[in-house]
Amino acid sequence: MLGETLRERLHAFWLRVKGLAKRRELDRDPGDELKFHASMREKKLTDSGLSAEEARYTASRGFGNVTLIRETVREVRGFPLLESVAQDVRYALRQLRRRPGFAVAAILTRVLAIGVTTAVFSLVDEALFRPLPYPHGDRLVTVGTYWPTMTSATPRLHSNLSPHLRPA
Amino acid sequence: MGETGDLVQGTLDMLILKTLARGTFHGYAIAEAIHESSDDVLRVEEGALYPALHRLELRGLLASEWGTSENNRRAKYYRLTAAGRKVLDAELAHWKRMVAAIGRVIQTA
Secondary structure (H helix, E strand, O other): OOOHHHHHHHHHHHHHHHHHOOOOHHHHHHHHHHHHHHHHHHHHHHHHOOHHHHHHHHHHHHHHHHHHHHHHHHOOOHHHHHHHHHHHHHHHHHHHOOOOHOOOHHHHHHHHHHHHHHHHHHHHHHHHHOOOOOHHHHHOOEEEEOOOOOOOOOOOOOOOOOEEEEEE | OOOOOOHHHHHHHHHHHHHOOOOOOOHHHHHHHHHHHOOOOOOOOHHHHHHHHHHHHHHEEEEEEEEEEEOOOOOEEEOHHHHHHHHHHHHHHHHHHHHHHHHHHHHHO
């Protein structure tokens, strides 16, 4: 493909924006263009001696491409990715409207799930991940005793035994 | 696309631009012009022509307008823009350099 400059790319972007507004025309136009092309070809064939039927058949062979060309034009105008996403969203909304019970259930489940997760995370975040709200919170420690024979992990504070320090 | 070979996308773009340097034409006329100027060697199918035209228009190298054809049908006419003319000149110069270079390599064989 020929090299593209910034100016060309800006122009292309601008045309894509305009293309969003003129979507219906842009869908119809390639069909019209191809119909005209086919009709001209048909005429040329009949002029060169082919029967009307054969001419029409030969000329309409190019018609198979209409969908392909329309798709290419659509890629070239508008923003195909955005439009595809928008189309999916519209479809989803249509489907949800048709099964309201299912929609309610799906939405509630998600709302609850997100709500609970957020709540738990907020708690955990405050309590464990962030430093405690005291000055020099990162220097707080729990002081405990290590009994090799004890199975419990909870440290006890005894003054006459050497303490092992564990950070809070 | 062609009878004797395929044209690379950039080459087809260049041929379209060159054809439109001679005037304003609709798609069919452009295909016919290329076919005739090449002495019937190059045949451009709609599947290649119209996407190329639309892409060139998107880049601002062509401008299009609906009009009525000789036989009173609705047709889209394309013309070269100033930007298109500049790109055409650049591409022609590039092409000539390429052809000359390839020719030299072939000759030294």
